[in-house]
Amino acid sequence: MENLHFETLAIRNQTAQTLQKEHSSPLYLTSSFTFDSAEEGAALFNGDAEGNLYSRFSNPNCDEFTNKLKVLENTEAGIATATGMAAVFVTFASLLKAGDHVVASSAIFGNSLNILKAILPNYGIEHTLVEVDDNNSWKQAIKPTTKLLFVETPSNPTLKLADLTFLGELSKANQLILVVDNCFATPYLQQPSNFGADIIVHSATKYIDGQGRVLGGAILGKQEYIDKCYEFIRRTGPSLSPFNAWVLSKSLETLALRMDRHCENAVQLYQFLETSEEVEKVIYPHSPNHPQYQLALKQMKKGGGLVGCELKGGKERGARFLNALKIHSLTANLGDSRSIVTHPASTTHSKLTEEEQLAVGITAGFIRFSVGLEHIDDLINDIKQALVVSK
Numbered sequence: 001m002e003n004l005h006f007e008t009l010a011i012r013n014q015t016a017q018t019l020q021k022e023h024s025s026p027l028y029l030t031s032s033f034t035f036d037s038a039e040e041g042a043a044l045f046n047g048d049a050e051g052n053l054y055s056r057f058s059n060p061n062c063d064e065f066t067n068k069l070k071v072l073e074n075t076e077a078g079i080a081t082a083t084g085m086a087a088v089f090v091t092f093a094s095l096l097k098a099g100d101h102v103v104a105s106s107a108i109f110g111n112s113l114n115i116l117k118a119i120l121p122n123y124g125i126e127h128t129l130v131e132v133d134d135n136n137s138w139k140q141a142i143k144p145t146t147k148l149l150f151v152e153t154p155s156n157p158t159l160k161l162a163d164l165t166f167l168g169e170l171s172k173a174n175q176l177i178l179v180v181d182n183c184f185a186t187p188y189l190q191q192p193s194n195f196g197a198d199i200i201v202h203s204a205t206k207y208i209d210g211q212g213r214v215l216g217g218a219i220l221g222k223q224e225y226i227d228k229c230y231e232f233i234r235r236t237g238p239s240l241s242p243f244n245a246w247v248l249s250k251s252l253e254t255l256a257l258r259m260d261r262h263c264e265n266a267v268q269l270y271q272f273l274e275t276s277e278e279v280e281k282v283i284y285p286h287s288p289n290h291p292q293y294q295l296a297l298k299q300m301k302k303g304g305g306l307v308g309c310e311l312k313g314g315k316e317r318g319a320r321f322l323n324a325l326k327i328h329s330l331t332a333n334l335g336d337s338r339s340i341v342t343h344p345a346s347t348t349h350s351k352l353t354e355e356e357q358l359a360v361g362i363t364a365g366f367i368r369f370s371v372g373l374e375h376i377d378d379l380i381n382d383i384k385q386a387l388v389v390s391k
C-alpha cells in the first residue's frame with residue numbers, strides 16, 4: 001500500500017514471518033548463519049549472493065530496525081551501530097580522509113566534540129567550530145578542503161536551532177556532506193533529509209529506546225554513503241547487538257505515541273515555568289518567546305521533550321533545586337519515560353570556568369528538563385515544592 005503514515009510504517013514494517021508464524025518479530029540471537037553449500041558460502045563472502053553471514057555484518061533484528069528507521073527518516077539506506085557515539089565516529093571515519101576539514105556547531109554532544117578535538121586530528125582531519133544559529137559563521141568557515149558539515153538541532157543543552165534549509169543549500173552549493181544528529185527531535189518531529197541532509201545520525205539510546213534500557217545508534221542516508229559506513233563497521237566491529245536491535249525496533253512502534261506525550265508534557269511544563277517567580281528565563285523551541293520560534297515552527301512538527309530554564313539564585317540554587325526533587329531523576333541521560341533533570345554548571349560542565357560555561361551558553365542557574373511520561377501534574381508539583389525548598 002502507498003502513502004502509509006509514520007505510525008503505520010513504524011509498526012508494520014517488520015521482518016518476514018518464519019515457519020513458526022509468529023506475530024511479533026523474534027529475537028535472532030545467533031553469531032553466524034549457515035550455508036547450504038560451499039558454493040553458497042563462497043557467494044555470500046564475495047557479495048555475489050544476498051543473505052546473512054555473520055552478525056557483525058548483518059542480522060535480521062538489526063535489519064528490521066534500520067529498515068524501519070530509514071523509512072521514517074525518508075532516506076535510501078541505513079545501518080545500525082552499537083551506540084550513538086559509534087554512529088558519529090563511523091560517519092567521520094568512513095567519509096573523511098587525511099587533509100579533510102569539518103565545520104561543526106560548537107553546541108554538540110560532548111563526545112562528538114571530543115572526536116573532533118582529540119581523535120580526528122591524529123588522522124590529519126581538522127575542524128572549525130561555529131555557532132549553531134549563526135548562518136554567516138557557517139558560510140565563512142568553509143575552506144577549499146571542507147568536506148562535511150556536522151550539526152545537532154535542537155542543540156544541547158541550550159536548545160538553539162540550526163537553520164536546516166540554509167545548511168542544506170550551503171552544503172549543496174559547496175558539494176559538502178551535511179550530517180545532522182537528529183537525536184533530540186527524532187524523525188517524528190523533524191526529518192532533516194527533507195531539508196537536504198545527506199546523513200542523519202542517531203543515538204537510539206535516547207528517545208528511540210525511550211525507556212532507558214539499551215544503547216544503540218544508527219546512520220541513515222544515501223546508499224553510497226551507507227555502503228561506506230557498512231564496510232567500515234563490518235571491518236572494525238562497532239555493530240549493534242541483535243538483542244538491542246530487537247528492543248529498539250519494538251520501541252519504534254510506540255515512538256509517535258511517546259513523542260506526542262513528551263511534547264504535551266513539555267508544553268505544560270514550559271508554560272508553568274514561564275509563570276514562576278523563581279525562574280529568570282525559559283527555553284522551549286515552540287514557545288513564542290524562543291528567539292527562533294518561527295524557524296522551530298517551520299522545521300519541527302512539535303517542540304520536543306526538552307525544556308531549559310534559568311533559575312534565580314545561581315549555581316548553589318541550581319544544586320539545591322536538584323537535591324530537593326522527589327520524583328525527577330538525577331542521571332546523565334535524556335529521552336526516557338522517567339523525567340530527568342540536569343544542572344550543567346554543577347555536573348556535566350563543572351570543569352569549565354564560569355566564562356567558559358557562558359561561552360557555550362550555560363549560565364550558573366541553567367537547568368535542563370527531559371520531560372518524561374509521568375502525569376504532568378505530579379511533575380509540576382514536584383518542581384513547585386523543590387523551588388520552595390531550594391529558595
Ligand SMILES: *Cc1c(COP(=O)(O)O)cnc(C)c1O
Pocket residue numbers: 083084085086109112152156181183184202203204205206215216217
Ligand atoms: C547521547 C547522545 C549521543 C551519544 O549516544 P550514545 O548512545 O550515548 O553513544 C550523541 N548525540 C546526542 C545528541 C546525544 O544526546
